[in-house]
Amino acid sequence: MSEEQKYSDEDLEAGRLMFCHPWDFLTSVTDMANLPEAAGAEIAFAGRSNVGKSSLINALTGRKDLARTSATPGRTQMLNFFIAPETPLTIVDMPGYGYAQAPKELVEAWTQLVFSYLRGRPNLRRVILLIDSRHGIKKNDLEAMELLDKAAVVYQVVLTKADKIKPPQLVRLIEDTKAILRKRVAAHPEILATSSEKNRGVDELRAELFLLATQ
Numbered sequence: 001m002s003e004e005q006k007y008s009d010e011d012l013e014a015g016r017l018m019f020c021h022p023w024d025f026l027t028s029v030t031d032m033a034n035l036p037e038a039a040g041a042e043i044a045f046a047g048r049s050n051v052g053k054s055s056l057i058n059a060l061t062g063r064k065d066l067a068r069t070s071a072t073p074g075r076t077q078m079l080n081f082f083i084a085p086e087t088p089l090t091i092v093d094m095p096g097y098g099y100a101q102a103p104k105e106l107v108e109a110w111t112q113l114v115f116s117y118l119r120g121r122p123n124l125r126r127v128i129l130l131i132d133s134r135h136g137i138k139k140n141d142l143e144a145m146e147l148l149d150k151a152a153v154v155y156q157v158v159l160t161k162a163d164k165i166k167p168p169q170l171v172r173l174i175e176d177t178k179a180i181l182r183k184r185v186a187a188h189p190e191i192l193a194t195s196s197e198k199n200r201g202v203d204e205l206r207a208e209l210f211l212l213a214t215q
């Protein structure tokens with residue numbers, strides 16, 4: 001019945017274990033020259049401002065204040081790197097896009113930094129593209145997909161704030177989103193629905209990240 005991806009108990013357990021380690025902030029960068037050394041597998045989280053990127057990273061790592069969250073959109077303006085000892089994975093919190101009040105120069109700097117990072121990062125395995133369940137895919141999400149298709153980086157849609165909509169709406173949203181993704185070059189076909197607030201889909205995303213980091 002559900003359109004969401006399923007994982008084996010072993011993968012769910014391995015995913016949980018990977019996030020039992022003490023996750024910590026490594027560095028923030030605003031330009032390519034200061035990127036940390038490319039080691040292990042990197043997964044970047046992208047999405048519109050306020051979509052819940054930082055909240056989801058906190059939910060995954062079980063650390064409430066690891067990535068800063070805020071009710072004010074446009075808070076994360078840099079690439080923020082998170083690591084944990086004995087794990088092959090680095091998580092990157094990308095600056096949110098589509099923030100209406102952002103000055104033009106900031107938007108240009110964002111696009112340039114993000115595109116250079118997407119094109120030039122050898123260990124970037126996938127971008128997790130977060131979409132707010134209440135809004136679905138918007139024009140600027142399609143623009144972000146365009147950028148990702150051009151950069152030839154595989155991206156996977158993860159719905160956030162699933163607690164905010166009713167189950168039948170969520171089923172329809174998943175179907176509609178999959179139809180859009182089928183037309184995209186670099187899109188991963190599977191979708192995950194999550195809620196950082198209700199801890200929904202978090203173990204499944206941990207399993208997915210485990211599989212990506214160890215494949």
Ligand SMILES: Nc1nc2c(ncn2[C@@H]2O[C@H](COP(=O)(O)OP(=O)(O)OP(=O)(O)O)[C@@H](O)[C@H]2O)c(=O)[nH]1
Pocket residue numbers: 047048049050051052053054055056068069070071072073074075076095096097160161162163164194195196197198
């Ligand atoms: N109901 C609900 N609210 C959420 C959820 N995740 C995040 N939020 C709220 O959404 C707002 C934005 O969350 P953030 O995690 O700061 O979003 P962000 O994508 O990191 O935002 P920027 O860094 O500004 O791009 C906050 O008020 C969160 O409390 C969720 O799963 N459910």
Ligand SMILES: [Mg+2]
Pocket residue numbers: 053054055067068069075076093
């Ligand atoms: Mg943020």
